[in-house]
Amino acid sequence: MSDGSPSSLAGEETSGGSELVVVTGLSGGGRSTVARALENVGFYVVDNLPQALLLDLAELASRAGGAVRRTAMVLDVRSRVFSTDLAGAIRALAERGYPAQVVFVDAEDDVLIRRFESVRRSHPLQGEGRLADGIAAERKLLQEARESADVIIDTTHLNPNQLRARVEELFGEEDTRRLRVTVLSFGFKYGLPPDADFVLDARFLPNPHWVPSLRERTGRDADVSTYVLGRRGARTFVETCTRLVNATAPGFEREGKRYMTVAVGCTGGKHRSVAIAEEMARRLRQLRLAAHAHHRDLGRE
Incomplete structure (x- = not known):
């Protein structure tokens, strides 16, 4: 059995270049979070993929190549795979050239009972008995699957965010684990961006629209950028907002957020907000954040 470390799990791909993961475990253990x-x-x-489709899905993922490079199949006691032999099904995949990594989620019985009671659901194997009876029956059914798993994650003392972080640590590639920041310029006269996490107002700066030589140019042009960033308070504004984003990014990542939108607005979204957004994105990249600038309203005027 693997030790479950990232080095032992990463890079284990099928002959077609696809990575295949099978997730199973106790009901209430956290399969949906995984x-x-x-x-x-x-x-x-x-x-909840039926056993008969395990091989079919592996073959489809392999043929898709880069389009479906990483595939995960989540199996539970509702699947007919457990009426036969999960370990055997995994071996059959490997024999056909589709080796799968098996992740098993588990938790102590009293924790599973509390989780079921908190959402007022019965256990899928409970029948007319108690919750404990359903859990015991499931443990017996999944015993061989647990013994053959590549990694076992005990979620007894993990909250959903901690479990998510553990899975991403095991399977996340560096660029997929990072928060991606979009610095979005916009014009207030066209409305606020509905998906913004932060909204910044650059209208306190003089408007290049009233400078004849700059009116037809945009914040992407060097002369406009120099003008905007050279106004009193502009660089302090950029520095302060950049520090704010950098300070909050780790918290957003811990809470499972993968995308942050920082909206910078001016009147029309052509000069000030564009120049500020470009400069902020540049500074955030210097701080090793995955940041880029996007200009929602550029060209609308």
Whole structure:
């Protein structure tokens, strides 16, 4: 069994260049959180896949090449795979050239019971019995799958964010784990961007629109940028806002956010906001954040 470290799991791909992961484990253990975390790091995730389609999906992913390079299949007791032999199904995939990494989520019984009671759901194997009976039956059914897993994640003492972070640590490529920051310029007269996490107002700066030689140019042009950033307070504004984004980025990442939008507005979204957005994105990249500038309203005037 693998030790579950990133080095032991990363880079294990099929002959077709696709990475295949099978996620299973106890109901209430956190399979859905694992699935969402895998999606965060670039996996195409299929939930509750019937056993008969395991090989078909692996073949489709392999033929898709780069389009579906990383595939995860989430299996639980609703799947007919457990009426036969999960370990055997995984071996069959490997024999056909599609080796899969198996992730098993587990938790202590009392924790699983509390989780089911908190959402007022019955266990899928509970029947007319107690929650504990359903959990015991599932443990027995999944015993061999647990023993053959490449990595076992005990979620007893993990909250959803901690579990997500653990999965991303194991399977995330460096660029997929990083927060991506879009510094978005816009014009207030066209409305606020609805997806903005921060909204900054650059209208306190003199407007290049009233400078005849700059009116037809944009904030991407060097002379306009020099003019905007040379106004009193402009560089302090950029520096302060850049520090704000840099200070909050680690918290956003811990909470599972993968995209941050910092909206910078001026009247029409042509001069001041564009120049500020470009400069902020440049400074954020210097701070090793994955940042780029995008200009929503440039060209509308």
